[in-house]
Amino acid sequence: MKRNPYRSQKIAFALLLLATLLIIVPVGLIVVIIVQKGLPAINWQFLSDIPRQGMRAGGIFPAIVGTLYLVFGAILFALPIGLLAAIYLSEYSKENFMSRIIKLAIVNLAGVPSVVYGLFGLALFVVFFKFGASILSGSLTLGIMILPIIITTSREALESVPQSFREVSLSLGASKWQTIRHIVLPNAIPGVLTGTILGLGRAAGETAPILFTVAAFYLPQLPKSIFDQAMALPYHLYVISTQVPNVDEKVRYGTALVLLAMVLFMNLIAIIIRYKFRRKKKW
Amino acid sequence: MVAPQVKFEIRDLNVWFGPAQAIKRLDMEIAANEILSVIGPSNSGKTTFLRTLNRLIELNVNCRVSGAVELEGKDVFRIDAELLRKKIGMVFALPLPLPLSIFDNVAYGVRMHGLKNKDKIKAIAEEALKEAYLWEEVKDRLAESAFKLSGGQQQRLCIARTLAVGPEVILFDEPCSGLDPISTAKVEDAMLKLKEKYTIVLVTNNVKQAARVGDRTAFFLSGELIEVDKTDRIFTAPRDKRTDGYIRGKFG
Numbered sequence: 001m002k003r004n005p006y007r008s009q010k011i012a013f014a015l016l017l018l019a020t021l022l023i024i025v026p027v028g029l030i031v032v033i034i035v036q037k038g039l040p041a042i043n044w045q046f047l048s049d050i051p052r053q054g055m056r057a058g059g060i061f062p063a064i065v066g067t068l069y070l071v072f073g074a075i076l077f078a079l080p081i082g083l084l085a086a087i088y089l090s091e092y093s094k095e096n097f098m099s100r101i102i103k104l105a106i107v108n109l110a111g112v113p114s115v116v117y118g119l120f121g122l123a124l125f126v127v128f129f130k131f132g133a134s135i136l137s138g139s140l141t142l143g144i145m146i147l148p149i150i151i152t153t154s155r156e157a158l159e160s161v162p163q164s165f166r167e168v169s170l171s172l173g174a175s176k177w178q179t180i181r182h183i184v185l186p187n188a189i190p191g192v193l194t195g196t197i198l199g200l201g202r203a204a205g206e207t208a209p210i211l212f213t214v215a216a217f218y219l220p221q222l223p224k225s226i227f228d229q230a231m232a233l234p235y236h237l238y239v240i241s242t243q244v245p246n247v248d249e250k251v252r253y254g255t256a257l258v259l260l261a262m263v264l265f266m267n268l269i270a271i272i273i274r275y276k277f278r279r280k281k282k283w
Numbered sequence: 284m285v286a287p288q289v290k291f292e293i294r295d296l297n298v299w300f301g302p303a304q305a306i307k308r309l310d311m312e313i314a315a316n317e318i319l320s321v322i323g324p325s326n327s328g329k330t331t332f333l334r335t336l337n338r339l340i341e342l343n344v345n346c347r348v349s350g351a352v353e354l355e356g357k358d359v360f361r362i363d364a365e366l367l368r369k370k371i372g373m374v375f376a377l378p379l380p381l382p383l384s385i386f387d388n389v390a391y392g393v394r395m396h397g398l399k400n401k402d403k404i405k406a407i408a409e410e411a412l413k414e415a416y417l418w419e420e421v422k423d424r425l426a427e428s429a430f431k432l433s434g435g436q437q438q439r440l441c442i443a444r445t446l447a448v449g450p451e452v453i454l455f456d457e458p459c460s461g462l463d464p465i466s467t468a469k470v471e472d473a474m475l476k477l478k479e480k481y482t483i484v485l486v487t488n489n490v491k492q493a494a495r496v497g498d499r500t501a502f503f504l505s506g507e508l509i510e511v512d513k514t515d516r517i518f519t520a521p522r523d524k525r526t527d528g529y530i531r532g533k534f535g
Contacts, residue, residue, distance in 0.1 A: 094344060164379050168441075171339060172392035172448055173369035182395070187382060 034257050041254025050220040055240050056247050060255055065222055066230030067204055067262070070214065073139025073226070074146060074203045079196055082150030090158040091180055110148035115208035117145045122212035136226040138214025145209055146199035153198065157191020158184060190277030197270035201263045207234040233259040288315040290452060290482045291336065296350035298331055300343060305331040307506040318474065318483040320497030320514065322490055324529065327503040329486040333454045336484065337371040338364050369396065372445035376457040378437030380429030385421050388429045388440055392448035407447050415443035416473050435466025442473060453477065455485040459492065471496050490530050494518050502526045
């Protein structure tokens with residue numbers, strides 16, 4: 001058979017399109033199914049009440065609050081450390097054995113399974129530092145888990161600032177730190193924020209790291225301090241889906257919908273920030 | 284009239300990037316208030332030479348320097364790099380405004396050096412913009428992004444930004460390579476005026492530009508200084524036939 005370059009191009013194009021469409025289908029299905037089954041459960045009581053009747057009725061307010069605490073606790077810890085580490089890695093460290101080890105460690109940190117983070121958090125924060133099963137332990141564990149995301153995206157953001165800006169700033173007699181502070185950082189902030197919010201979304205959705213470190217099976221009250229246990233949406237979803245018999249399907253899907261909405265909302269914010277700054281970008 | 288004061292004295296300067304030697308055994312003097320044009324084909328070490336003078340080559344991790352560069356008798360490699368670059372301004376090949384407003388671009392240097400007084404900053408910026416022949420064109424739009432200016436205006440903005448710091452020497456690295464002939468003429472006019480106050484080193488790929496503005500012209504080839512002399516002499520009676528060949532466009 002003689003090869004027809006025009007036809008092989010068409011086949012390649014069709015395959016690429018097919019693969020791309022295959023990505024959209026599961027996303028669409030997940031959203032449709034969860035919205036369809038969960039939406040009937042959503043009302044004011046569901047969002048603002050404590051769980052009642054052995055979590056078969058009432059609301060999921062403590063779990064929403066718990067997840068918010070955990071997510072912002074994680075970011076409070078991971079953003080400063082991650083950003084400073086990224087600045088060091090991209091602006092100061094020289095290419096040598098040490099910096100290669102650090103970069104390798106970050107890549108590996110991103111590859112650690114989340115349940116291992118849970119066990120690690122249990123050993124270090126809950127037991128060794130005696131924080132107990134608490135918001136503090138959970139936030140720190142989640143923080144370490146999202147650290148690689150924040151470092152990697154921040155480094156990319158810093159390195160995408162053109163080298164010529166640094167040269168101009170230095171050539172005007174500004175110091176290296178002034179250059180970073182006034183030229184590099186302001187132009188990297190959108191990328192850093194995007195990474196941070198992606199990290200937030202990841203932290204909000206994970207079950208395993210909070211399983212051993214913070215999550216309460218059933219706690220019909222709000223946490224009073226960072227040393228309290230708390231409920232959290234992913235774990236609550238797990239509990240009502242597998243551990244409690246006879247939970248109405250719409251309560252489960254309602255919980256899933258709230259969690260999904262929170263994560264998608266954060267991603268949406270990330271996209272908006274990126275879009276706004278890209279339009280403002282001046283080079 | 285007193286003999287021209289020596290601004291830069293360069294002795295036995297060698298620069299390597301990894302194993303490749305970019306500048307070989309360079310000896311040269313640069314007098315105060317002269318325009319020294321540096322010509323030569325690509326890869327002849329012209330830009331490296333400029334970036335050695337303000338130590339910007341130190342940004343290259345694998346760069347190595349030997350020999351001496353003295354600014355008014357002081358070894359530049361022993362002066363604080365920030366202080367040195369305050370005295371030696373640089374205008375780059377492409378117009379490179381910082382992503383700031385027109386005003387903030389010009390004010391950037393002095394602000395970084397700690398000047399806080401707003402009126403003083405304003406006065407310095409206005410003065411610098413006038414010196415770079417840009418004031419009339421931008422005085423009503425100082426708050427606009429510097430990227431809204433045309434290429435030629437951006438390059439004059441970069442000159443103003445360099446002047447605002449109050450340098451003694453200005454290094455021009457092919458400042459007109461991206462500009463049209465009219466903008467080029469404006470930048471050249473600015474340079475000729477600036478020479479009254481500043482020492483200028485101009486690296487250029489445009490031989491005619493060297494002839495138009497340079498007091499003296501240096502010809503570099505493969506990292507070596509072939510000859511340096513009064514511009515008239517270089518262009519009428521060069522001593523080396525390679526210089527002659529280059530300015531006649533026979534190679535490079």
